[in-house]
Amino acid sequence: MTQTQSVAVIGTGNMGRGLARILAAAGHDVFLGSREPVRARQLATELGAGRVQGMGNVEAASRASLLFLAYHSNDTLLEELAPVTEGKVVVDISTYHEEPPSDFNPLTQVPSFESPQERTARRLPRAHVLGAFQVTWAQLFDAPLLDGCKTPVFVLGDHVGAKAELLALIRTLPFEPVDAGGLRQARTVAAMYFLVTRLAHQYGFREHGHDWRTSVRALNTLLPPALGLAP
Template sequence: MRIGILGTGGMADALGTQWARAGHELMVGGRSADRAAALAARLGPTARTGSWSEAAGFGEAVLLAVSHPAVPEVLAAAGPEALGGRVLIDCTNAIVEGFRLEHRDGVSMAERIARIATGARVVKAFHHCHEDVWRMRPPAFDGEPLAVPLCGDDPDALATVGALVRDLGCEPVAAGGLERAGLVEAMTALLVGLWVGGEDPRAMLPPKAFAFGG
């Protein structure tokens, strides 16, 4: 698969490394041409660099891996023509001080991205774990592969991202349409706050067999 990567930070590096190992072709776009070139070099011979718009138009899927304040600028630079019809993977987190979401109007980052990148098929994914988790080969704990919730409205886009999840050794989980992305974004803010506070959120959850009573 051909994958465009918008961003040169830790998430772009971690996920790009895994996808390069899986044999995908990558194009990296970033604000700094030097940083984009350095990341492409780390990713290996299947990676190259391009402008924001070139990376966005490069392949079937595009990873949006920039800080949430930079999202409008990056999407504008990429352009609607390049993003039209692409599977746009949103791994952003708009978590601010106090482990809360910056936007409290009920509109998720994924929905905001869909409003800007009209024509793109947005899927929320990969945002719920630190970049180092995605560097694991595979991300598995106690013998169980990590589950990755996906929110999106386009079945083909969800299937594409699901395949990329499996390339990491993880299992995709259907979390509903894009209107539910706000729920998983809020879940991530809650989890981060608990982890930073030294708690293990897994202790809050009963086994699936007891989810609706014993």
């Protein structure tokens, strides 16, 4: 069984809050980082049953050996984090926040443009950058079981030891970790995310009585074969 870990969550949006809460519930000590430390401290009080502490981003990153970047990265913040992330596991959970070109076909193409995870790895060359939770809907942190089963979390990265550490950590949570290959595979994850969100928009999932669970089920079906994983 994985020991209690000290984990930093950088970001206080829906994903950051969900991660902090579920990590604390699993018994881990969480340092919640924000560019507004007062906001992080207030949120920590709401979330953590004593296991979540709020502070600034750099302080949070300096106090943990494993970090989740729960925000759309920007160069300024990555530059601030670089000195305190050397040798640490840094998990970028973000997806593309811009649409690809209109002629991009996610069924037949892997994006040629850099994924957020690859970008973070380039900006933090002394850290061990991984990808995970990119296609985890924030609502799943409140209700992790879907159709009575754990939802898979696809873990991507090139550093074997760092990946093993993250897989072990996710096993302490109500999710099913899946080793989905190297960091470049984050582009494939993005392609499937584009496909599902486009379908949701095109066919009006909500208008036809579906909600976010429809998209989760679609991704759980499409991603494993796209990543070359056995069914």
